[in-house]
Amino acid sequence: MVVFEGVTKHFPARDRDAGAFAALDGIDFAVARGSITGIIGRSGAGKSTLIRLVNGLERASAGKVSVDGVDVGALDEAGLRSLRRSVGMIFQHFNLLSSRTAFDNVALPLEIAGVDRQEVRKRVEPLLDLVGLSDKRDRYPAELSGGQKQRVGIARALATEPKLLLSDEATSALDPETTQSILELLRQINAELGLTVLLITHEMEVVKAITSNVAVIDRGLIVEHGRTFDVFTRPQHETTRALLSASLGAKLPEWIRSDLKALPLPGDRVLVRLIFFGETAFQPLTARLVTELGAEVNILAGAIDEIAGEPFGSLVVSYPADPDTLERARHFYQETGLATEVLGYGA
Numbered sequence: 001m002v003v004f005e006g007v008t009k010h011f012p013a014r015d016r017d018a019g020a021f022a023a024l025d026g027i028d029f030a031v032a033r034g035s036i037t038g039i040i041g042r043s044g045a046g047k048s049t050l051i052r053l054v055n056g057l058e059r060a061s062a063g064k065v066s067v068d069g070v071d072v073g074a075l076d077e078a079g080l081r082s083l084r085r086s087v088g089m090i091f092q093h094f095n096l097l098s099s100r101t102a103f104d105n106v107a108l109p110l111e112i113a114g115v116d117r118q119e120v121r122k123r124v125e126p127l128l129d130l131v132g133l134s135d136k137r138d139r140y141p142a143e144l145s146g147g148q149k150q151r152v153g154i155a156r157a158l159a160t161e162p163k164l165l166l167s168d169e170a171t172s173a174l175d176p177e178t179t180q181s182i183l184e185l186l187r188q189i190n191a192e193l194g195l196t197v198l199l200i201t202h203e204m205e206v207v208k209a210i211t212s213n214v215a216v217i218d219r220g221l222i223v224e225h226g227r228t229f230d231v232f233t234r235p236q237h238e239t240t241r242a243l244l245s246a247s248l249g250a251k252l253p254e255w256i257r258s259d260l261k262a263l264p265l266p267g268d269r270v271l272v273r274l275i276f277f278g279e280t281a282f283q284p285l286t287a288r289l290v291t292e293l294g295a296e297v298n299i300l301a302g303a304i305d306e307i308a309g310e311p312f313g314s315l316v317v318s319y320p321a322d323p324d325t326l327e328r329a330r331h332f333y334q335e336t337g338l339a340t341e342v343l344g345y346g347a
């Protein structure tokens with residue numbers, strides 16, 4: 001649906017002598033039709049720039065961005081206007097016009113497209129109904145809650161019947177409960193209207209809750225991408241691990257985490273996160289681990305979590321970090337296919 005091929009975006013560097021600065025540095029990535037795809041990354045990694053290239057708010061310095069086979073960079077003004085009708089966008093701060101009612105905000109893109117008043121009414125009313133705001137149609141943004149404003153934003157984004165919806169931190173200004181209801185609405189729109197959703201967020205909970213696919217961007221490069229379940233349960237890149245560490249699975253108590261070392265001292269124990277999913281979730285692997293290691297295994301934390309509707313469990317254990325035990329553990333993990341992550345070492 002959206003394809004990035006060798007996409008680079010330069011901005012003039014702040015320091016005039018430094019030349020150009022690459023906000024995106026060779027992005028190759030495709031967003032599957034019908035998916036809800038998340039882009040995550042640290043602040044300044046290039047998420048907004050990436051999404052703004054999709055509807056032509058920015059132009060790539062090199063490479064190609066295409067939407068449904070259309071090369072966005074090659075479009076003239078008329079082409080861009082037509083593209084923006086097929087690509088809706090929602091924003092963190094809703095971007096509603098305060099002088100227009102909910103109805104008139106949703107109607108705006110249709111008025112701009114020259115749709116006549118009767119047709120506008122025919123299209124806007126079902127949209128207000130879809131987002132659950134029929135009774136608020138004549139309210140002004142100032143009279144609506146954050147969640148209701150975002151619902152107006154979503155209805156407005158859907159007015160021109162787009163195939164793709166871009167979401168730029170759409171739930172970041174909302175409380176957790178309202179976030180859940182907006183995510184539920186996005187999920188419904190994705191399922192019922194077959195709309196592809198590309199969202200950027202710094203909220204891992206959002207990614208976990210609704211995306212089917214995720215890409216991790218770091219300093220202008222996609223460093224990891226795949227099914228959300230796979231990326232979240234078996235993160236390969238250090239940036240992904242850092243982004244996920246606070247939000248996923250069993251959380252280590254702070255007093256243990258703050259004492260963790262990157263390398264063991266003699267007599268230290270290793271702290272390992274064991275991740276259970278699929279086959280491994282149904283086997284008594286913890287009991288076997290204790291037997292196989294022949295060493296004292298402590299359980300420090302455990303949780304059952306859910307990613308994109310699939311359950312998985314994680315358990316943080318510690319055992320002696322001597323070479324024999326580590327070798328037996330490595331062998332056991334290899335044999336059972338248990339996913340693990342070494343968190344560090346401690347006494």
Ligand SMILES: Nc1ncnc2c1ncn2[C@@H]1O[C@H](COP(=O)(O)OP(=O)(O)OP(=O)(O)O)[C@@H](O)[C@H]1O
Nearest residue numbers: 011012023041042043044045046047048049050202
């Ligand atoms: N118009 C611009 N001119 C110059 N530099 C820019 C411009 N837009 C973005 N940048 C720079 O490009 C880099 C990527 O910015 P971008 O907004 O895409 O990051 P982000 O991942 O969305 O960050 P955040 O999560 O903080 O919004 C940043 O270093 C930013 O300062």
